[in-house]
Structures are given as C-alpha cells and as structure tokens.
Amino acid sequence: MQIPYTVQLRSDTGLFNAKLGVWLFLASEVMLFGALFSSYVLLRVGADHWPHGWEELNIPLATLNTVVLISSSVTMVMSWASLKMSNFKKYKLYMGLTILCALIFLVVKAFEYGHKFEIGHYPSYNTFLAIYFTLTGLHGLHVIGGIVLNTYLWGPGSYMWKTEPERFTNRVEVAGLYWHFVDLVWIFLFPVLYLL
Amino acid sequence: MDQLVATAPHDVGAHAHHEELGFWRKYIFSIDHKIIGLQYGISALLFLFFGFTLMMLMRWQLAHPNYPIPAMYFIVPIAVIGIVILLVSKFKPSLSMLVGLLFLGVAALVSYLTSGEDRMPGGIMLPEFYNQLGAMHGTIMVFLGVVPLAVGAFGNYVVPLQIGAPDMAFPKLNAASYWSYFVGGVVMLVSFFVPGGAANSGWTSYSPLANTATTGQTFWLIGMVFLITSSLLGSVNFITTIIQLRAKGMTFMRLPFFVWAQFVTSFLLLLAFPPLEAAGILQLMDRLAGTSFFLPSGLVVAGQPLQVSGGGHPILWQHLFWFLAHPEVYVLILPAMGILGEVIANNTRKPLWGYKSLVYAVIFLGFMSFIVWAHHMFLTGMGTVISAFFQTTTMIISIPSVIILTALIISLWGGSIRFTTPMLFALAFLPMFGIGGLTGLPLGLAPTDIHLHDTYYVIGHFHYVVAPGSLFALFAGIYYWYPKVTGRKMSDVMGKIHFWGSFVSINIVFLPMFIQGFAGVSRRLSDGAQQYAHAQSVLPWNEVMSIGAWVLGVFQIVFIFNFFWSLRRGETVNENPWQATTLEWSAAPTPPPHGNFIKVPEVYRGPYEYSVPGKSRDYTPQNEAD
Numbered sequence: 001m002q003i004p005y006t007v008q009l010r011s012d013t014g015l016f017n018a019k020l021g022v023w024l025f026l027a028s029e030v031m032l033f034g035a036l037f038s039s040y041v042l043l044r045v046g047a048d049h050w051p052h053g054w055e056e057l058n059i060p061l062a063t064l065n066t067v068v069l070i071s072s073s074v075t076m077v078m079s080w081a082s083l084k085m086s087n088f089k090k091y092k093l094y095m096g097l098t099i100l101c102a103l104i105f106l107v108v109k110a111f112e113y114g115h116k117f118e119i120g121h122y123p124s125y126n127t128f129l130a131i132y133f134t135l136t137g138l139h140g141l142h143v144i145g146g147i148v149l150n151t152y153l154w155g156p157g158s159y160m161w162k163t164e165p166e167r168f169t170n171r172v173e174v175a176g177l178y179w180h181f182v183d184l185v186w187i188f189l190f191p192v193l194y195l196l
Numbered sequence: 197m198d199q200l201v202a203t204a205p206h207d208v209g210a211h212a213h214h215e216e217l218g219f220w221r222k223y224i225f226s227i228d229h230k231i232i233g234l235q236y237g238i239s240a241l242l243f244l245f246f247g248f249t250l251m252m253l254m255r256w257q258l259a260h261p262n263y264p265i266p267a268m269y270f271i272v273p274i275a276v277i278g279i280v281i282l283l284v285s286k287f288k289p290s291l292s293m294l295v296g297l298l299f300l301g302v303a304a305l306v307s308y309l310t311s312g313e314d315r316m317p318g319g320i321m322l323p324e325f326y327n328q329l330g331a332m333h334g335t336i337m338v339f340l341g342v343v344p345l346a347v348g349a350f351g352n353y354v355v356p357l358q359i360g361a362p363d364m365a366f367p368k369l370n371a372a373s374y375w376s377y378f379v380g381g382v383v384m385l386v387s388f389f390v391p392g393g394a395a396n397s398g399w400t401s402y403s404p405l406a407n408t409a410t411t412g413q414t415f416w417l418i419g420m421v422f423l424i425t426s427s428l429l430g431s432v433n434f435i436t437t438i439i440q441l442r443a444k445g446m447t448f449m450r451l452p453f454f455v456w457a458q459f460v461t462s463f464l465l466l467l468a469f470p471p472l473e474a475a476g477i478l479q480l481m482d483r484l485a486g487t488s489f490f491l492p493s494g495l496v497v498a499g500q501p502l503q504v505s506g507g508g509h510p511i512l513w514q515h516l517f518w519f520l521a522h523p524e525v526y527v528l529i530l531p532a533m534g535i536l537g538e539v540i541a542n543n544t545r546k547p548l549w550g551y552k553s554l555v556y557a558v559i560f561l562g563f564m565s566f567i568v569w570a571h572h573m574f575l576t577g578m579g580t581v582i583s584a585f586f587q588t589t590t591m592i593i594s595i596p597s598v599i600i601l602t603a604l605i606i607s608l609w610g611g612s613i614r615f616t617t618p619m620l621f622a623l624a625f626l627p628m629f630g631i632g633g634l635t636g637l638p639l640g641l642a643p644t645d646i647h648l649h650d651t652y653y654v655i656g657h658f659h660y661v662v663a664p665g666s667l668f669a670l671f672a673g674i675y676y677w678y679p680k681v682t683g684r685k686m687s688d689v690m691g692k693i694h695f696w697g698s699f700v701s702i703n704i705v706f707l708p709m710f711i712q713g714f715a716g717v718s719r720r721l722s723d724g725a726q727q728y729a730h731a732q733s734v735l736p737w738n739e740v741m742s743i744g745a746w747v748l749g750v751f752q753i754v755f756i757f758n759f760f761w762s763l764r765r766g767e768t769v770n771e772n773p774w775q776a777t778t779l780e781w782s783a784a785p786t787p788p789p790h791g792n793f794i795k796v797p798e799v800y801r802g803p804y805e806y807s808v809p810g811k812s813r814d815y816t817p818q819n820e821a822d
Contacts (some may be wrong), residue, residue, distance in 0.1 A: 001362050001791035005440050017365040017440050024432045028466050035471035035516055039478060043489065044513075047507050124486030127507045131489070134481055 007167045022044055022174045026181050033185055036138070040131050040192065051128050053194040056121070058112055062194045065108050066186065072101030073183045076176045077151075083169040090160055091172075095154040098179070102147045109140055139189060143183045149175050219289040227367035232355030232374050234681070238295060240345035243381060244667075245752070246302050247336035249274070250329045252749055253310065257321045258724035259742035264319030267310035273507050275303035277756055281461070284760055292760060300759040309388065314361050326722035327396035332384070334399025335416065337523065339423050340381050342666055346531035347427070347465070348377065350673050351434055351458045353681070357788060358452050360443025360797045360819075365436040373429035380422030387415035392542055399520070403490030407482050408497050409675045414483055424473045431462040436676030438462075443779070445799035449555070450818065452778050452803040453541075453548060456555050457534025460562035461527050461692035468523035468566065471488065475516035482508075489513075511576055518569035526565045527627075528662055531557060533600055536622050539672050540604055542776045543619035544611025545814050547804040550603040557596035557603075564593040574642045575649050583642040590640035601626065616774075617691030621672035624699050625665060632660030635710065650720075654714025656706050664702045671698075673754070679773050684766030685785035697751030704744030708737035775815050778803055782817030 004010075005017050013020070044050050053059075079094035116122075116129070121132040153168075153175055160168040223231060249270060256265050274283040278299030285292035310316055315325040351444040356364055364370045387394040389454075392410025395401065406413050433536040438459050439453070451459075478489040486504065490513045493506030517664065540546045570578065570586040605626055613619065635657040638644040646653065679685045724738045725731040772781040780788075797819040805816040 002366060003363055003367070003441070004361075005365075010440055013439060015440065018437050020439060021366060021369075021432050021436045024435055024466060025428070028428055028432070031467050032470035032474055035474035035519070036477075039474065039489070039512060039516070042509065042512055043507075046509055062568050122485070123481060124488075124505060126505050127488055130481060130485070130487035130505075133485070134477060134487075138477065 005163070007170065016170055018170060019177075020176045022177050028176065029181060033135075033138075033188075035132075036135055037188070037192065040135070043127055043131060047127060051126070053192075053196055056128065057132070057194050058115070059194050061108055061112055065105050066190050067129055068101050068105050068108070068181045069186050072098045072105070073180055075101065075177050080169070080172045080176050083161075083165075083172055086165075087151060088158075091161075092154065092158070095150060095172075099147055099150050099154060102143055102150070106140065106147075109136065135189055135193065139182070139185050142185065146175075146179050146182050149178070205268030206633075223252075223291055225371070225762075227363075227371045227461050229356050229364045229367065229370060230350050230681075230788060230792075232370050233349050233351075234291070235374050236344050236348030236352060236377070238291065238352075238453050239378065239381065240341050240349055241338050241659035242295070242298055242302065244341035245344065245756075246305070247333050247341055248335045248749065248752070249302065249306055250309075250336070252745055253306075254326060254329050254333065255742035255745045257326055257722060257775075259739040261723040261726055262320055265310055265316065265321065267307065267316075267319065271303050271307045272308070273753065274299060274306060280641050280757075281760055284764070292763070304408055305388070306387070307449065315393065315437060315744050319340075321722070323722040324396060325393065327398075327720070328388075328394045330720055331395045331401075331416075333382065333393070337662075338399065338528065339420070340377075340384065342528050342670070343427070343524075344660060345670055346528065346666065347434075347458065347461060348374065348430060350429075350454075350531060350535065350670070350677070354677060354780060355434065355455055355458050356437060356441065357784055357792055358455050358778050359438060359441060359446055360779050360783065360793065360799065361437060361441035362791045362793065362796075364433050365440055365665055368431050368434050369429050373426045373433065376422050376429065380419045380426060383415055383419035383422060387419070388410040390415060392556055394566050400517060401479070401487040401513075402517075403482070403508075403510045404495060404497075405493075406479060406513075407491055414480070417480050417483070419507070420476050420556065421473060424469045424476070427465045427469055431465040435466065436464040442798050442799065443799055446818075447799075449552070450799055450802050452534075453551065453554055453558075454531075454534035456558055457530045457537070460558050461530045464523040464527050464530075464565060468520045468527075471516050472520035474512055475520075478516075511573070511578065514573050514576060518565075518572045522572065522679055523562075523565040523660075525661070526561060528666050530561070530819070532625070532666040533558070533604075535669045535673040535676070536604055536625055538776075538778065539618045539622040539676050541804040541806060542676075542774050543614045543616055543622070544608055545806045546607060546611045547802075547806055548603065549607040549609070550599075551802070551804065553599055554603050557599040561593065561596040561600070564596070568593050569642050571642075571645075574645045580642075587640055587642050591637075593711070594633070594637065594640070601630060601633070617686065618672040618676035618689055619696045619697060620692065621668045621675065624695070625668045625672070628660055628664035628668060632657060632662075635660065648713060650718055651713035652709040652717045652719055655719050656709030656713060659706050663706065664699070668698075671695075674759075676695070676774070677780075678762070679769045680780060680784075680786055680788070682766070684768055685761055685773060686762040686766055688722060690754055690761070694751055694754045694758065695756065696749060701744045701748040701751060703742050705748060708734075712737055772817075775813070777805055777817050778817050779818055783819045 003017070007016060009016055075094045075097040079091050079098060082088070082090035082094055121129055123130045153172055157171070158168070160171070223235075226232060226235075252270060253265065278296050281292055281296035281299060285296055287293060310319070315322060352364070352370065356362070384394075390411045392412055394412040395406075395409065395416035397406040397409050397413060401413070401416065438455060442451070481487045482489050482491065488504045488506050488508040490510050491502065491504050491506055491508045492510065495502045495504070495506065537548055537554065568586060568589045570582060571590045574583050635653070639648055639654060675691055712725070712731070712734045714747060715731050717728065717731045717734065724767055725735060769786065771784070771786050774781065776782065779797055779799070783794050785794065799818045800821050801816065801818055803818060807814045808816050
C-alpha cells in the first residue's frame with residue numbers, strides 16, 4: 001500500500017502531504033504562542049508595576065542571539081538549496097552550521113538564565129520574570145526540538161538521500177519551515193521582552 | 197473481535213502480500229487507520245463507561261447524602277461483565293480478551309475508589325472526594341470519552357474510506373496520536389492514587405482554586421498536555437488527509453456530510469486547543485515554579501496570606517480555558533451531526549435536504565465558535581460592553597445550528613423511513629438536541645444567565661446536548677458502521693431494547709435538572725442541596741434522577757452484551773447491507789483490508805443519490821459511472 005502525494009505534488013492543491021501538514025502544525029503553534037503573547041499583554045496592562053525589559057535583561061547577549069538565529073535560518077535555506085542543486089556535501093556543511101548556530105543560541109541562553117538564578121531572580125520573583133522564563137523556556141524547547149530534528153536529518157536520516165533523494169529534499173524543506181517559525185518566534189520575543 | 201481476521205477476504209489482490217500478523221502487531225502497534233480507529237473506539241467506550249460509573253456513585257450521594265454506598269451493587273456487575281467477556285473470548289489473545297481484562301480493571305478501580313479513609317470512611321462519601329468525582333467525570337467524559345470516540349474512532353475509521361483514500365496521510369503520526377491519548381488517559385487514572393486524590397477543581401480547573409489544590413491537579417495538567425498533543429497530531433492528519441487524499445472525482449461538494457463535519461471539527465481542535473495548552477503551561481508554572489500568573493496580590497487561603505509575588509489574574513485563566521472549551525462543545529456535537537447526516541439519508545432513502553446549506557452552516561458554525569467563549573463568564577464582572585458583544589455572537593451562532601437541525605428534520609419529510617436501530621437513535625437526537633439547544637438561549641443572554649448561572653439548569657442544558665444528543669448520535673454510528681467493521685449486524689431486538697430503555701431513562705435523569713435549576717439549586721453541591729431552605733420542594737427529584745441514572749446504566753449492559761454477542765452470532769452481511777451510496781459501503785470490501793480498496797475508486801456523483809427517478813435501484817453509489 002502506498003500513500004499518494006508523499007513526494008509528488010497533488011495537481012489541484014499543488015502540495016505534497018507533509019508540506020500541508022507542517023503549515024497546519026505551524027498554524028496551531030501560532031495559536032499557542034499567540035495565547036501566551038496575549039497573556040503577556042493582559043498581565044502587563046493589568047499590573048501595578050511592570051519593569052522595563054532593559055532594566056532586567058541583558059540586551060547585548062540577546063542581540064547576539066538574534067544574529068545567531070537569523071544566520072541559522074539563512075544556512076537552513078542554503079542546505080535545502082544545496083540539495084535542490086544535488087550538492088550533498090554542501091548540504092552537510094550548511095545543515096551542520098544550522099545545528100551549530102542553534103547550539104550557540106542555547107549556550108548563550110544558558111548563561112543568561114544562570115545569571116538570573118545567581119542573583120535570585122527565579123520565575124517566582126515577579127510576573128515579568130515569570131512570563132520571561134515561560135516564553136523563552138517554551139521557545140528553548142522548540143529550539144531543542146529543532147536541533148533533534150536537524151541532527152537526525154544531518155546524520156542517520158540523510159541516508160535517504162541515496163534511496164529517495166526527492167523525498168529527502170522535501171523533508172529538509174519541511175524541517176526548514178519549522179525552523180524558520182522558531183526563528184520568527186524569537187524575532188517577536190526579543191523586542192517584546194527585552195526592548196519594551 | 198479476533199473475528200475480524202477470520203472474515204477478512206484473503207483472496208483479494210491488495211491483500212496478497214500482507215502476511216497474517218500476530219495479535220500484538222496487528223492490534224496494538226498498528227499504523228492502519230482502521231485499527232487505530234478501533235483502538236480509539238474501544239478505549240473511549242471504556243472511558244465513557246468509567247466516567248458513567250463515577251457519575252452513578254455521585255448520584256447515590258445526591259439521592260442519599262451521607263448514607264453508606266452499597267459499593268457491591270456497582271462493582272459486582274462490572275466484574276461480571278468482564279468475566280463474561282473473558283469467557284466469550286476463550287482466553288485467546290484478542291481485543292475481546294483485552295476488553296474483558298479492562299472491565300475487571302475498572303471493577304478493581306471502582307472498589308479502590310469506594311474504600312479508603314480519605315475517600316469514603318465507612319462507605320460515606322466525603323465532600324472532597326465528591327469534588328474529585330465531579331472533576332474527573334467531566335474530564336473523562338469530554339476529553340477521554342466523547343471526543344476520542346467521535347473524532348478518533350469514527351473519524352479515523354470512516355473518513356479515509358468515505359473519501360476513497362488508502363489510509364490517513366500520516367499513518368505513523370496517527371499511531372502517535374493514539375498513544376499520546378493513551379498516556380494522557382493513564383496519567384488521569386493514576387492521579388486517583390496520588391496523595392489527596394485526583395483533581396478536584398471541576399473540569400474547568402478554575403484558578404485560584406486549582407492553584408492551591410492537591411497534587412492531582414498537577415497530574416490533570418500533565419494529562420491534558422498529552423491529550424492536547426494527541427488532538428493536535430490527529431487534526432493535522434485529518435485536514436491533510438481530506439485535502440490531499442480524496443479519490444479522483446471526489447470534489448469538496450461531493451464529500452459526505454460526515455467528512456465535512458470532521459473537517460471543520462479538525463480545524464477547531466487544531467486552533468482552539470493550543471490556547472488551553474498555553475493556559476495549562478501557565479498553571480503548571482504557577483503550581484511548580486511558584487509564579488503568580490493566575491494569583492492576584494493579597495490572596496488569603498485558609499486564613500493565611502499566600503506567599504507569592506501576586507499580580508496575576510484569575511480571569512485570564514477563564515478566558516484561555518473557554519477559548520478552547522467553547523469550540524470544544526462544537527467538537528462534541530459536529531461529528532455527531534455528521535453521523536446523523538449519513539444515517540438519516542440512508543434510512544429515509546432520500547438525499548439530504550439542503551446539502552449545500554448544511555455545508556455552509558457547518559463552516560460558519562466553526563468560525564463563529566471562536567468568538568462566543570465569554571458567554572460562560574457573564575458573572576465574572578468583565579463588563580456590560582463585553583457581555584453585550586458575546587451575547588450577540590452567541591445569538592448569531594444559534595442560526596447555523598438551527599439551519600443544520602432544520603435541514604435534518606426536513607430531510608425526513610416524505611421519506612419511506614426504515615426504523616432501524618441506528619435510525620431510532622438518530623431520530624431521538626433531533627428533539628433531544630433541540631431541547632439542549634433551546635435551553636441554551638436563556639444562558640446565552642446575560643440578564644437571564646444571572647439567575648441560571650451555575651445551577652442544575654446549566655447541567656441539564658449541556659447534558660441534553662452531549663448525552664441524548666452527541667452520545668445518541670455516536671450510538672447510531674456504532675450500530676450503523678458495526679457491520680462494515682465486523683461483517684455482522686448487531687442484534688436489532690437488543691438494539692431496540694437498548695434504545696427505548698436509554699431514551700426513557702435518560703430523560704428521567706436530565707429533565708428534572710431544569711426544575712431544580714429554576715428553583716436555584718447550585719451545581720457541585722455534595723449533599724444535593726439539602727442545606728438549601730429554598731430548594732426543599734424540589735429535593736425529591738434527586739432520588740428520581742438517581743434511579744433514572746442507574747436504570748440507564750442497566751440498559752447500557754444490554755448494549756455491551758449485544759456488542760460482543762453479535763461478533764459471533766450477529767447476522768452476516770455483504771459489502772453493502774444498508775444499501776448506501778457512500779464509498780465505505782459501495783467500494784470497500786467488508787471488512788476493508790489494509791489499504792482499504794481493491795481497486796482505487798473513482799467518484800462520479802454526489803454523496804446522497806437515493807431514489808433517483810428512472811434508476812432501477814433506489815440508491816446510486818458515488819463510484820457508479822453513468
């Protein structure tokens with residue numbers, strides 16, 4: 001038994017299954033983060049006192065992380081483009097760089113968290129830190145998920161390139177869509193938490 | 197249910213390469229949408245049964261507050277059901293044997309719950325334990341019973357067959373969805389055994405009550421995260437399948453109404469559940485990391501000021517919760533309406549009246565369901581302007597509901613109705629859902645809601661929608677599709693006993709709730725309002741309702757017996773015993789093999805071409821060329 005349209009595009013929708021699936025998944029993710037951002041707005045509007053992000057958080061480190069994540073999005077596209085041009089070696093390089101950038105992001109984030117914990121600023125300290133840790137923590141989990149996924153596609157999963165190159169390219173494209181979404185969430189998190 | 201293997205056609209081409217699998221690989225670790233549908237169905241029915249048992253215990257307490265419960269009257273019948281099923285299965289590894297063992301498990305669980313000093317000292321139910329039962333009854337019925345049965349079971353089994361697909365678009369995700377649901381269910385059950393027992397803050401889990409509740413609440417939240425993940429995976433799969441895997445010629449306007457209902461339902465699950473996940477994460481943070489998302493400043497609990505940073509908003513929880521939970525109501529009802537469309541068209545031998553209006557109504561309903569949530573919150577003090585907005589949208593959403601119900605009723609007009617068991621349940625749905633819907637109007641209008649809010653009237657209202665509404669439609673679906681799954685019909689005589697018994701007794705359970713609600717009896721009272729001076733005149737109804745509930749329980753035993761008896765003794769059927777037009781009957785073998793169709797079907801016409809003038813038969817299947 002063969003499921004149709006795992007690789008070919010269905011003519012009336014112009015999509016293969018996984019691409020539609022990941023867009024739907026991302027729609028759901030938008031609702032998840034949308035609800036959390038809405039909560040942030042409501043909590044802040046209703047608070048007597050709300051600290052400015054720059055008073056509490058480290059903007060240079062976050063800026064560095066923003067640059068790192070945007071770079072990883074670029075390398076992610078390059079890795080997919082390399083597969084499209086049938087250059088598997090370049091794919092390995094760019095996908096490796098994507099994973100590396102994601103790891104750098106997490107290390108920097110760990111330093112930020114560590115510093116907060118050192119001075120006793122736990123999530124229970126105030127509602128600003130509570131929502132900061134919740135949002136960035138959930139985003140961090142998404143980054144970890146992306147690392148796991150991309151590492152699989154970089155390592156063991158890449159054997160599919162030899163057997164079903166087209167399907168493998170589709171997988172990288174779909175993983176890329178997810179990864180861009182994770183970046184996009186950070187693009188919203190950075191100004192909302194650090195700059196406003 | 198090991199019969200399924202025996203009756204499957206072995207000579208068909210699509211089936212030839214498919215070796216016989218052992219029990220574990222065939223039924224437990226399957227990625228076939230039909231088996232996953234069965235897994236969902238059996239798990240959900242068992243959870244429904246367990247949730248129902250919790251309610252029957254509660255009804256004892258309401259009818260006879262502070263008298264010891266005769267627990268054996270509940271435990272022994274359940275254990276006997278389990279033993280009978282085990283005997284029927286002859287102890288061979290099969291789904292029947294598994295179900296028999298699970299019934300014994302339920303009996304053991306109930307005997308655990310009805311003992312213990314912190315639950316029922318001397319057999320008398322403590323109010324704290326009553327609260328656990330209330331919260332878990334709601335949670336289990338909604339999230340582990342009706343939704344998995346309506347979407348997980350019927351959606352999984354029927355949708356790919358009806359659109360002419362070999363399977364779901366992502367079979368492995370489908371299995372992951374079931375197992376995530378399974379883990380969620382186990383976490384919920386385990387919570388009964390942790391110190392302080394299961395969650396006891398109602399199925400709505402309102403803050404700050406839920407923030408300060410016992411450990412069971414944390415389990416509830418973790419369980420919910422698994423259930424939300426499950427429905428996320430499921431809904432992505434359904435939408436992709438319906439958009440991508442329709443057979444050639446199956447245009448959107450040729451989809452059976454059931455598929456449309458599942459399609460819209462999946463969008464609700466996809467987009468409405470994540471905000472509850474967000475809320476769950478925030479409440480978990482409150483409980484585990486000591487944050488104050490839902491805790492206001494200066495909160496005093498049991499005479500002690502709470503040591504938290506404060507500054508949160510309890511109302512925020514309600515907004516996030518109801519943003520899910522109102523669309524969730526439509527998740528409960530839309531698949532049921534879809535089943536109704538199939539059963540009514542088939543048994544009236546007529547096309548559904550107003551197919552297009554039904555489709556547009558269901559889409560509009562799905563859209564509107566996202567902007568009515570705060571009608572659950574008129575009494576929170578959120579302000580008259582917001583209340584006015586939400587009561588307006590609530591009145592608007594009743595329009596598509598009425599369109600659907602009216603179209604289904606008009607479909608009956610002039611039909612030569614076959615009063616089969618599924619049709620009886622479908623016919624009963626119409627007035628029952630009507631009562632449920634109409635009693636919702638006073639709740640949707642803020643001024644009348646002030647009087648009725650949080651009374652038994654509300655309980656009567658939504659149970660009329662969900663129990664003799666959704667659940668009756670789901671029973672119709674079970675009787676209707678059972679022959680496709682097993683190759684045998686369920687006994688009509690037992691089916692009719694089940695129907696009439698349930699129909700009468702379920703009204704005895706729920707109708708008096710309106711009377712009590714009008715009299716001002718609040719919900720969630722563990723003594724059935726004994727302490728209310730103003731409610732004394734309506735208290736005798738408590739016993740009537742409880743007897744109704746137990747009688748209803750007895751009639752469900754007929755259903756369980758019929759279900760297993762018919763596996764062996766039911767009348768054997770051919771591919772299309774109901775002479776239906778849709779693909780699962782007209783194009784797939786009975787039971788359908790792995791991959792569903794021997795030859796990929798092609799669709800030439802709409803879903804309900806019954807009694808077409810000039811045709812020799814009174815039904816023209818969708819895959820029949822002109």
